Amino acid sequence: MIPYSYVKKKMILIRMGSLTRSEEMRFCQLIVEKDAAFNCVAELGKQPYVQFKDLNPNVNSFQRMFVRDIRRFDEMERKLRFLESQITKDNIIIAGRVDDGDYSVMPTAELNQLETTLNDLERDVKNMNESDAQLKKNFLELKEWDAVLDKTDEFFQGGMDDQAAEELDIQEEEYGKAEKAPISYAVGVIRRERLLAFERVLWRACHHTAYLRSAAIEEDLEDENNEKLQKSVFILFYKGDRMKSIVDKVCDGFKAKLLKNCPKTFKERQSARNDIRARLQDVQTVIGQTKEHRFRVLQAAANNHNQWLKQETSGSTVPPVLNVLETSEEPPTYNRTNKFTEVFQGIVDSYGIASYLELNPAPYTIISFPFIFACMFGDLGHGIIMFLAGLYFVLREKNLIERNIKDEIFGMFFGGRYIILLMGLFSIHAGIIYNDMFAKSFNIFESSWKNPYEFDPYF
Numbered sequence: 380m381i382p383y384s385y386v387k388k389k390m391i392l393i394r395m396g397s398l399t400r401s402e403e404m405r406f407c408q409l410i411v412e413k414d415a416a417f418n419c420v421a422e423l424g425k426q427p428y429v430q431f432k433d434l435n436p437n438v439n440s441f442q443r444m445f446v447r448d449i450r451r452f453d454e455m456e457r458k459l460r461f462l463e464s465q466i467t468k469d470n471i472i473i474a475g476r477v478d479d480g481d482y483s484v485m486p487t488a489e490l491n492q493l494e495t496t497l498n499d500l501e502r503d504v505k506n507m508n509e510s511d512a513q514l515k516k517n518f519l520e521l522k523e524w525d526a527v528l529d530k531t532d533e534f535f536q537g538g539m540d541d542q543a544a545e546e547l548d549i550q551e552e553e554y555g556k557a558e559k560a561p562i563s564y565a566v567g568v569i570r571r572e573r574l575l576a577f578e579r580v581l582w583r584a585c586h587h588t589a590y591l592r593s594a595a596i597e598e599d600l601e602d603e604n605n606e607k608l609q610k611s612v613f614i615l616f617y618k619g620d621r622m623k624s625i626v627d628k629v630c631d632g633f634k635a636k637l638l639k640n641c642p643k644t645f646k647e648r649q650s651a652r653n654d655i656r657a658r659l660q661d662v663q664t665v666i667g668q669t670k671e672h673r674f675r676v677l678q679a680a681a682n683n684h685n686q687w688l689k690q691e692t693s694g695s696t697v698p699p700v701l702n703v704l705e706t707s708e709e710p711p712t713y714n715r716t717n718k719f720t721e722v723f724q725g726i727v728d729s730y731g732i733a734s735y736l737e738l739n740p741a742p743y744t745i746i747s748f749p750f751i752f753a754c755m756f757g758d759l760g761h762g763i764i765m766f767l768a769g770l771y772f773v774l775r776e777k778n779l780i781e782r783n784i785k786d787e788i789f790g791m792f793f794g795g796r797y798i799i800l801l802m803g804l805f806s807i808h809a810g811i812i813y814n815d816m817f818a819k820s821f822n823i824f825e826s827s828w829k830n831p832y833e834f835d836p837y838f
Contacts, residue, residue: 404710407703430711458497466681473681507673512603518662521655523568526596527638528652530612564616569635571609577633584625590616710735722795753805760817762806769800
């Protein structure tokens with residue numbers, strides 16, 4: 380009698396076969412302890428010769444036994460991807476990117492500790508990102524204030540207020556639309572590419588009764604997303620509350636920032652400038668310290684990133700039970716391959732998988748496929764290039780595997796390195812027979828064939 384704490388698993392195991400036929404299969408039942416089921420399935424899943432059969436195909440995916448564990452692992456994997464993106468964003472190299480195929484199961488205590496570590500790291504990195512964004516936003520605002528105070532002094536030292544008063548009086552006499560009110564002014568910043576359109580719209584909306592002057596900020600600013608910004612400072616003179624309302628609406632439409640409470644006198648602006656520059660220095664110091672702390676945290680995460688992706692084994696104290704069952708169902712087809720025959724087996728399987736214990740045509744394609752390819756692609760020069768490329772992949776095979784290159788195109792060529800080597804070799808042979816090199820004909824050996832019907836003028 381099987382206790383309820385055990386889990387039944389149906390699987391198909393393999394017995395040794397031959398290269399020319401698929402492996403012989405057996406339908407088995409494995410009875411393991413529930414707590415060790417995940418570990419057993421994980422270990423068996425590493426091997427290519429076990430296929431599990433779902434005994435509950437009608438059960439909803441969200442009602443299965445280990446759905447909570449899967450969600451937990453998905454969440455941990457998401458956090459690892461988030462940390463990897465942040466590490467890559469800071470140009471930190473993740474050490475030890477070697478996939479040695481070791482995907483063992485981590486004990487529960489270590490898994491809980493890893494989950495806690497990832498939660499803390501994700502929270503800390505997100506908090507640092509938010510703090511860094513806020514600091515950069517404050518730094519940008521202070522830089523804008525500093526530029527506004529500088530440019531405002533330049534405007535007033537150049538007699539801009541007198542020019543504005545004179546211009547507004549002229550417009551009042553010409554159009555008669557200005558309000559009988561004292562002259563007011565507003566200062567702000569706007570992106571440089573919007574300045575020309577902003578000036579036109581403001582001129583039309585205010586009916587020629589506003590006076591605008593601008594000056595570019597020489598230093599490029601940077602927002603919280605590290606995007607470079609080119610901005611200009613503008614000063615706007617107008618009369619009356621109605622004009623002020625129009626100015627505010629136009630500025631909102633062009634996302635121009637009006638800086639309120641700009642000091643009126645030179646001494647007040649000088650005092651405000653000194654205060655802002657002191658705050659700029661403090662904010663810049665805090666930003667530098669935040670970046671250093673973030674770099675240290677991400678560097679530590681990068682050093683442990685690949686270790687977190689791996690898992691360690693844990694066993695069960697209760698031995699499993701394996702039963703071999705008889706079934707009338709046709710077993711699946713499994714053809715044992717190695718690094719040389721794998722690509723040829725993939726070509727055959729792309730056309731169709733052979734039935735169980737049917738003759739496997741893949742070994743015969745090791746010769747026939749490169750030969751037929753060479754008949755089509757018989758060229759000595761191109762064959763040498765293909766042969767050397769395949770030879771490079773084969774000789775540097777171990778080193779290239781350790782580099783763990785994820786490029787899809789490279790993976791396709793590297794996976795077919797042996798077939799490229801053979802196709803190049805056969806193409807060299809066919810190119811010599813065809814007397815063809817880089818689409819240019821040559822003649823190494825004289826032809827032994829003579830035309831028996833050739834006309835001889837001496838006879």
